Amino acid sequence: MAGNKELAQFVRDALSAGKSRVEIAAVLGQAGWSAQEVSDALAGWAEVPFAPPVPRPQPIVTARDFFIYALMFGALLFGAGYLVGLLHALIDHFIEPATGSATYRIRWAMAVLIVTPPLYLWLATRERRRLAADPALSRSAIRNWMTYVTLLFAAAVLLGDLVAVIYAFLSGDFTLQFALKALVVAGIAGGIFGYYRYDGRRGQAG
Structure with missing residues (x-):
C-alpha cells in the first residue's frame, strides 16, 4: 500500500x-x-494541459451504499427466483391439475412477491433520483460490483437453462411442460441481464 x-x-x-x-x-x-x-x-491523473496535474474522479465506497444496493439487488434476485417458482407452479397447475403441491407453491411465491417487487422498485426509484441529483454517485464501487454480480448470476442462469434444454432434447424428455418452464427462466433471466447490461453501458456513456 x-x-x-x-x-x-x-x-x-x-x-x-x-x-x-x-x-x-x-x-x-x-x-x-x-x-x-x-x-x-x-x-489517476487526467490528460489535460494544466499544472499541477488534475486528479481523475475516484470510485466511491460507503457503508450506506453497501446496505442499500445489497438490499436492492437481493430483493431483485430473491423476487426473480420466486417469480420463476410462481410461473412454474402455475404451469404445473394447469397441465397437471391433480397434483396438490402447486397450490402451496403458488401461495408462498405470491406472499414473497407481495413484498420484494415493491421494495426493489422503491429502492431503485430512490437511487435513480439521487443519481439524477448528483451524477458523482454513479462512481459508487458497490453499485458497480452489485450490477456485475447480478449480470453474472443472470448469465449463469441463462447458460444453465440452455444446457438443461439441450439435455432434455437429447434424452427425449423435452415436453411442453418442460419447454414452458425453460422459456420462463430464459425470459426472466434474460430480461434482468438485458436491463442491467443496458444500464451499465448507459452509465459508462454518461
Whole structure:
C-alpha cells in the first residue's frame, strides 16, 4: 500500500515537472514497476494541459451504499427466483391439475412477491433520483460490483437453462411442460441481464 502511495506521488511530481507520460512509464518500467501498476498510476491523473496535474474522479465506497444496493439487488434476485417458482407452479397447475403441491407453491411465491417487487422498485426509484441529483454517485464501487454480480448470476442462469434444454432434447424428455418452464427462466433471466447490461453501458456513456 505504501509503495502505491509512493508511486502515485512520484507520478504526480513527474507530471508537475513537465515529464511526458511515455517518459514516466519508461523510467518506472526500468525501476521494476509492472506495466499494470504504471498504467493504473498514470490513469489517476487526467490528460489535460494544466499544472499541477488534475486528479481523475475516484470510485466511491460507503457503508450506506453497501446496505442499500445489497438490499436492492437481493430483493431483485430473491423476487426473480420466486417469480420463476410462481410461473412454474402455475404451469404445473394447469397441465397437471391433480397434483396438490402447486397450490402451496403458488401461495408462498405470491406472499414473497407481495413484498420484494415493491421494495426493489422503491429502492431503485430512490437511487435513480439521487443519481439524477448528483451524477458523482454513479462512481459508487458497490453499485458497480452489485450490477456485475447480478449480470453474472443472470448469465449463469441463462447458460444453465440452455444446457438443461439441450439435455432434455437429447434424452427425449423435452415436453411442453418442460419447454414452458425453460422459456420462463430464459425470459426472466434474460430480461434482468438485458436491463442491467443496458444500464451499465448507459452509465459508462454518461
